[in-house]
Amino acid sequence: MDTPERNQIGTPKAKFEDSPVFNYINSLSPIKPVKSVHITQTFSSLSFASLPSVFTSPHVSAHKESRFLRRHNTSDPSKPESTLASGNKVSANEDAAQLYINSEELREDCVPGVSTGEDSVEPSSEHSKFVIELPRNLKYDCGSPDCDPTRCGTEAHCELEVADLSAPLVPYVQKTSEEGSSNDEGHLQIICQTVQRKEVTGCDWESLISDAADLLIFDSPNGTEAFKGLMQNSLDPVTRFCTSLAPQLTQNDVNDEQNVQVLDIVGSGGQLETEDPSSQYGEASQLERTEQMEGHLNHCMVSSQSEKEDNKVETPMQFNCKPAVLNLQRGLRRRCLDFEMAGARRKSLDNVSNSSSNMLSQSDEKITTNDKQLVPMKPGGESSRCILPGIGLHLNALAKTSKDYKIIKCESLAYDRQLSLPNSTADIHSPTGGQGPGHESFSSASSERDMDVAENGVQLAHDASQEPAFLANEEFNQNSPKKKRRRFEHAGETESCKRCNCKKSKCLKLYCECFAAGVYCIEPCSCQECFNKPIHEDTVLATRKQIESRNPLAFAPKVIRSSDSVPELGEESSKTPASARHKRGCNCKKSSCLKKYCECYQGGVGCSISCRCEGCKNAFGRKDGSFIGTEAELDEEEAEACEKSVAEKHQQKIEIQKNEEQRPDSALPTTPLRLSRQMVSLPFSSKNKPPRSSVFSIGGSSSGLYTSQKLGKPNILRPESKFERHSQTVPEDEMPEILQGDGSPSTGVKTASPNSKRVCPPNSDFGPSPGRRTGRKLILQSIPSFPSLTPQH
DNA sequence: GAGTTTGAAACT
DNA sequence: CAGTTTCAAACTC
Numbered sequence: 001m002d003t004p005e006r007n008q009i010g011t012p013k014a015k016f017e018d019s020p021v022f023n024y025i026n027s028l029s030p031i032k033p034v035k036s037v038h039i040t041q042t043f044s045s046l047s048f049a050s051l052p053s054v055f056t057s058p059h060v061s062a063h064k065e066s067r068f069l070r071r072h073n074t075s076d077p078s079k080p081e082s083t084l085a086s087g088n089k090v091s092a093n094e095d096a097a098q099l100y101i102n103s104e105e106l107r108e109d110c111v112p113g114v115s116t117g118e119d120s121v122e123p124s125s126e127h128s129k130f131v132i133e134l135p136r137n138l139k140y141d142c143g144s145p146d147c148d149p150t151r152c153g154t155e156a157h158c159e160l161e162v163a164d165l166s167a168p169l170v171p172y173v174q175k176t177s178e179e180g181s182s183n184d185e186g187h188l189q190i191i192c193q194t195v196q197r198k199e200v201t202g203c204d205w206e207s208l209i210s211d212a213a214d215l216l217i218f219d220s221p222n223g224t225e226a227f228k229g230l231m232q233n234s235l236d237p238v239t240r241f242c243t244s245l246a247p248q249l250t251q252n253d254v255n256d257e258q259n260v261q262v263l264d265i266v267g268s269g270g271q272l273e274t275e276d277p278s279s280q281y282g283e284a285s286q287l288e289r290t291e292q293m294e295g296h297l298n299h300c301m302v303s304s305q306s307e308k309e310d311n312k313v314e315t316p317m318q319f320n321c322k323p324a325v326l327n328l329q330r331g332l333r334r335r336c337l338d339f340e341m342a343g344a345r346r347k348s349l350d351n352v353s354n355s356s357s358n359m360l361s362q363s364d365e366k367i368t369t370n371d372k373q374l375v376p377m378k379p380g381g382e383s384s385r386c387i388l389p390g391i392g393l394h395l396n397a398l399a400k401t402s403k404d405y406k407i408i409k410c411e412s413l414a415y416d417r418q419l420s421l422p423n424s425t426a427d428i429h430s431p432t433g434g435q436g437p438g439h440e441s442f443s444s445a446s447s448e449r450d451m452d453v454a455e456n457g458v459q460l461a462h463d464a465s466q467e468p469a470f471l472a473n474e475e476f477n478q479n480s481p482k483k484k485r486r487r488f489e490h491a492g493e494t495e496s497c498k499r500c501n502c503k504k505s506k507c508l509k510l511y512c513e514c515f516a517a518g519v520y521c522i523e524p525c526s527c528q529e530c531f532n533k534p535i536h537e538d539t540v541l542a543t544r545k546q547i548e549s550r551n552p553l554a555f556a557p558k559v560i561r562s563s564d565s566v567p568e569l570g571e572e573s574s575k576t577p578a579s580a581r582h583k584r585g586c587n588c589k590k591s592s593c594l595k596k597y598c599e600c601y602q603g604g605v606g607c608s609i610s611c612r613c614e615g616c617k618n619a620f621g622r623k624d625g626s627f628i629g630t631e632a633e634l635d636e637e638e639a640e641a642c643e644k645s646v647a648e649k650h651q652q653k654i655e656i657q658k659n660e661e662q663r664p665d666s667a668l669p670t671t672p673l674r675l676s677r678q679m680v681s682l683p684f685s686s687k688n689k690p691p692r693s694s695v696f697s698i699g700g701s702s703s704g705l706y707t708s709q710k711l712g713k714p715n716i717l718r719p720e721s722k723f724e725r726h727s728q729t730v731p732e733d734e735m736p737e738i739l740q741g742d743g744s745p746s747t748g749v750k751t752a753s754p755n756s757k758r759v760c761p762p763n764s765d766f767g768p769s770p771g772r773r774t775g776r777k778l779i780l781q782s783i784p785s786f787p788s789l790t791p792q793h
Numbered sequence: 794g795a796g797t798t799t800g801a802a803a804c805t
Numbered sequence: 806c807a808g809t810t811t812c813a814a815a816c817t818c
Contacts, residue, residue, distance in 0.1 A: 511812045597799045
């Protein structure tokens with residue numbers, strides 16, 4: 001979509017840098033180096049057009065409204081919205097998802113107005129009412145005890161959010177899954193109420209801010225104090241910086257000091273994130289968290305929205321409209337694009353609604369992931385880069401990777417791209433925190449990250465720090481496209497690293513691997529006239545929608561794993577070793593299904609009845625039903641793998657990876673499958689790129705899936721759908737089945753798909769994590785993500 | 794690295 | 806739905 005905002009993007013940035021204040025700040029803050037970068041990204045992200053309809057799916061809207069209404073309760077009972085609110089409570093997860101979506105929608109709606117530069121904000125659309133500004137929220141999680149117990153609860157995470165449009169400053173506490181946050185809600189509510197009161201009363205922003213400061217918590221103990229210091233003491237370089245920036249940004253628009261303060265907060269948050277590794281994931285995580293925290297959100301939300309609606313007069317909260325502010329906020333959010341995220345979340349939420357607690361915790365983790373992507377992972381300048389590109393579209397897929405799986409290798413690239421994934425992931429992650437000790441490692445980087453994030457904030461931090469560097473290195477190092485590819489292949493080979501070389505498709509067609517995988521193109525890509533970038537988010541989303549409308553499964557994994565899922569196949573399907581089948585089957589004529597031209601082969605699955613290939617010699621299984629030993633072996637291996645404890649699996653994967661690294665020969669993809677498959681030599685060996693896939697498979701989000709699928713054995717990735725997990729809350733180990741049983745949302749999608757043939761749950765492949773999945777499990781995982789888009793259509 | 798082959802995706 | 810074209814990956818040299 002063409003939003004006016006884009007234009008603004010560049011400007012703000014320049015302003016900041018040019019401004020004396022900026023310089024001053026730079027001199028003061030240690031963060032300098034990162035800052036510049038960070039800011040840039042932020043703006044760029046901001047520039048992104050509002051999310052498309054994706055988020056707007058009808059489903060969401062309904063839920064959203066209900067929630068929003070609630071919010072109003074506090075602020076303005078009289079309003080109709082409030083009425084609604086009273087009515088239903090959606091599960092926290094759902095709410096969160098909805099909120100997220102709404103925010104997106106709101107943006108779109110609001111953006112135009114904003115772009116005009118008008119101060120007055122128009123709630124014109126219903127959406128505006130609901131606007132929640134998760135994205136922009138600055139969130140600092142603090143595990144530190146320092147946090148004010150009363151408000152945050154010792155363990156609870158406090159987050160300060162600024163709504164985009166509504167822009168109220170909403171501090172809310174989040175509970176981390178890990179931490180018992182049973183009490184957190186109470187705290188959160190309190191906080192929210194407090195905020196609301198303030199707003200209502202007179203918008204005592206200062207007090208709010210101070211409160212917020214208290215609330216703000218950094219993951220790192222140190223961070224907390226620092227943050228507080230910032231908030232309270234303008235002396236802090238960061239704070240100063242933010243403060244200084246805010247005025248500039250708002251410039252004319254800003255009338256109230258309050259607004260300025262808000263901005264400051266935001267800005268500080270951003271910077272903080274940048275600097276503080278611990279906070280890296282803050283934004284994304286926050287979003288998710290917010291989503292998860294229904295109750296919290298509701299409470300918090302009330303203030304901002306109610307004010308807007310109630311008062312069209314600009315309240316401090318409304319500063320949203322101001323271009324500068326918007327940009328900032330957006331920037332924060334946009335980093336995490338999510339095509340699928342929204343969908344994924346939705347699904348997950350829907351399913352999981354009940355298990356809010358778990359979800360919440362998970363979400364937190366996931367969020368973290370997002371943050372990573374969004375924020376420069378490392379203080380080091382390089383990290384910033386990674387972030388930029390990434391924001392991840394289809395995080396879903398990646399995100400999906402269950403926490404369970406820890407991937408050894410992650411491809412930083414993928415990671416970046418799919419930032420959004422985390423969101424979805426978050427939902428999905430089992431409460432356990434992914435913990436499974438063993439979670440399988442996926443080969444896919446994204447999955448790893450997700451997992452890491454999910455599992456432990458700490459781990460995440462590590463990964464983030466590491467990964468970014470990794471990415472940066474790769475990106476910088478690679479010169480030619482091909483080289484880049486090769487590198488990726490060799491290095492991680494994970495899907496995450498997908499790169500394309502599109503010249504005419506603008507990376508907006510399925511021809512583009514990146515696009516097909518649901519990830520943004522990044523530096524390694526040698527594509528021309530690429531529109532598959534965060535900057536063109538709107539376009540990308542719109543295109544995706546279009547494609548999905550044409551074929552709901554277009555972004556679903558091509559390889560479906562479980563034989564179960566595909567009864568249609570009948571004998572063959574069951575016969576196939578992998579139990580995985582290509583969604584639609586191939587149509588090879590000259591390659592005999594022995595080359596990667598063949599999608600089945602590429603995916604590491606045998607050809608099935610659905611295939612129209614000629615002279616099929618697919619090593620993984622011929623159309624006629626004959627199988628090759630390798631496949632069988634693979635299956636067995638997979639089964640074994642499943643049996644193994646997660647930990648073991650994880651180790652194995654690691655080992656495998658090592659092995660692979662050591663021996664280039666091994667074709668085995670890094671993906672989790674490898675573990676099981678190690679023994680078998682995959683055809684892929686040629687390039688090492690294992691089936692690309694691996695990485696993303698997680699993707700639950702629709703798009704993300706592809707990769708994994710391609711890999712072929714997608715199983716690995718299967719991250720299984722977090723969604724599924726969430727929904728069922730099934731034990732990690734059991735994930736695979738979940739898919740089957742539940743009727744995961746994904747199914748719905750499947751059915752829709754035109755390709756009725758094998759539509760079965762594309763996701764299935766990934767579904768079960770390597771360990772868990774027995775080999776044949778179906779996985780719907782990916783499906784969920786897709787739906788998001790589809791429904792909207 | 795350039796050119797060819799291949800088959801999916803897109804189009805008609 | 807089938808046929809054709811377009812496209813980019815996979816492959817070869």
